Structures are given as structure tokens and as C-alpha cells.
Amino acid sequence: MTAFHDDSALSLAFCSGDERALSDAYERWAPLVHTLALRSLGSTADAEDVTQQVFISAWRGRATFDSDRGALGSWLVGITRRRIADALEARSRTQRVHDASAHAAITASHVVDGDLVDRLVLADELARLEEVPRQVMTLAFYGEFTHSEIADTTGLPLGTVKSHIRRSLSRLRTRLEVNDAS
Known part of the structure; x- marks a missing residue:
């Protein structure tokens, strides 16, 4: 059961550092964040990591949230999009290193x-x-x-x-x- 029934009260409490607001925000938006990450990344483990990263980033950066520019849920979706992009780039970088190492190993064997x-x-x-x-x-x-x-x-x-x-x-x-x- 959420402690904040009103989004503006939740946003205000979240920005002021109320940990109950973090818990409520997680309860409300974690399923959406996880679904977006899962659809983009195709991996449950990666989606779980992104979901955790989103809420950690949001909590640490809560002072940058401006309710005049949008709702807390929209702000979290923006963070989600950036974390998904970061995960995709890390995956791509890992693949490039793997491919280059495999090529180097093949070259070395010759x-x-x-x-x-x-x-x-x-x-x-x-x-x-x-x-x-x-x-x-x-x-x-x-x-x-x-x-x-x-x-x-x-x-x-x-x-x-x-x-x-x-x-x-x-x-x-x-x-x-x-x-x-x-």
C-alpha cells in the first residue's frame, strides 16, 4: 500500500529525500521501467540491472528533478531510456572487444x-x-x-x-x- 496517493505529494517527498517516497515510486514505476528495459534488452537479468540503476540514479539525482517540467514518472522513463542506451553500448563494446580478441587470436595462431x-x-x-x-x-x-x-x-x-x-x-x-x- 502506497503512502502517497497524490503524485505531487509523492514528487515533493521524493525530492526532499523521504525514503518512503522512494519506496512508493519504486512500487508504482518499477514494473514500467522493467518492461521497457526487458523489451529493449531482451534479457531479464539486464532488465533487472537497468531497473535498479534507474532508481539508484533517480534517488542520487533527485535534486535535479523539476516537477514544473514534468511528472516524476516521466522523469524516471527518461532515466530509463538513458540506462537502456548505456546497457546497449556496453553490450556493443563487449562484443567489439570479443571480436577483436578472437581476430587477434586467429592472427596469432597463423x-x-x-x-x-x-x-x-x-x-x-x-x-x-x-x-x-x-x-x-x-x-x-x-x-x-x-x-x-x-x-x-x-x-x-x-x-x-x-x-x-x-x-x-x-x-x-x-x-x-x-x-x-x-
């Missing part, structure tokens, strides 16, 4: 020159890196992507790509030196 043992040791060491640095290094080593191309493909800032490469090379160098010593 490399004939060089010592096989060195390539296997390098591949093993790359596999030990965390996911994002491993993807960056795979694109750099096997795909022969430039830093800018890696940034474009992954959606990471150029400086972040360079930092991942620098730290990863340092880790690889240390690990390979230890392996050579043994």
Missing part, C-alpha cells in the same frame, strides 16, 4: 616465425593477467593494434590503455625474468 616455446610462455603469462589488461595486451601483441585502435575498440580512454600496457609489460617482464632464472 604466425609461423619465432620460437614456439617463447610464444607459449608469453600466451601463458598473458592468460594470468586480469581480464581488461589481458584484452588490451592481446590486441596489442597479436592483433598488432595501436594504442588508439585499442582505445577505440574497447571504449577505454587512451591514457588507460597506455597504463594497462605499461603495467602489464612490467608484470610480464618480471614474470618472464623469474621463469628464465629457474
Whole structure:
């Protein structure tokens, strides 16, 4: 049972930080938000994530809500549309990274020159890196992507790509030196 029967009272309480208003807003509009997300994303898990993100964003940004410009429900739908777009972009970015990594791995498997043992040791060491640095290094080593191309493909800032490469090379160098010593 909702505590606020009037939308304007709910909007005012929501903006003032009344947690009961958040609960009522969720009860009223979460089904709509979830339905919009589910229809756009096609995944129940993604729709649930978007629904949660919408209400977290709305609560954190409640000071920016202006009831003179529209109803609280309309404002939440606007946030929903942006969160859906963010989810679709993240999905697209993940697919681009996956495709580029697969292409780089295929390219690497066709490399004939060089010592096989060195390539296997390098591949093993790359596999030990965390996911994002491993993807960056795979694109750099096997795909022969430039830093800018890696940034474009992954959606990471150029400086972040360079930092991942620098730290990863340092880790690889240390690990390979230890392996050579043994």
C-alpha cells in the first residue's frame, strides 16, 4: 500500500529525500521501467540491472528533478531510456572487444616465425593477467593494434590503455625474468 496517493505529494517527498517516497515510486514505476528495459534488452537479468540503476540514479539525482517540467514518472522513463542506451553500448563494446580478441587470436595462431616455446610462455603469462589488461595486451601483441585502435575498440580512454600496457609489460617482464632464472 502506497503512502502517497497524490503524485505531487509523492514528487515533493521524493525530492526532499523521504525514503518512503522512494519506496512508493519504486512500487508504482518499477514494473514500467522493467518492461521497457526487458523489451529493449531482451534479457531479464539486464532488465533487472537497468531497473535498479534507474532508481539508484533517480534517488542520487533527485535534486535535479523539476516537477514544473514534468511528472516524476516521466522523469524516471527518461532515466530509463538513458540506462537502456548505456546497457546497449556496453553490450556493443563487449562484443567489439570479443571480436577483436578472437581476430587477434586467429592472427596469432597463423604466425609461423619465432620460437614456439617463447610464444607459449608469453600466451601463458598473458592468460594470468586480469581480464581488461589481458584484452588490451592481446590486441596489442597479436592483433598488432595501436594504442588508439585499442582505445577505440574497447571504449577505454587512451591514457588507460597506455597504463594497462605499461603495467602489464612490467608484470610480464618480471614474470618472464623469474621463469628464465629457474
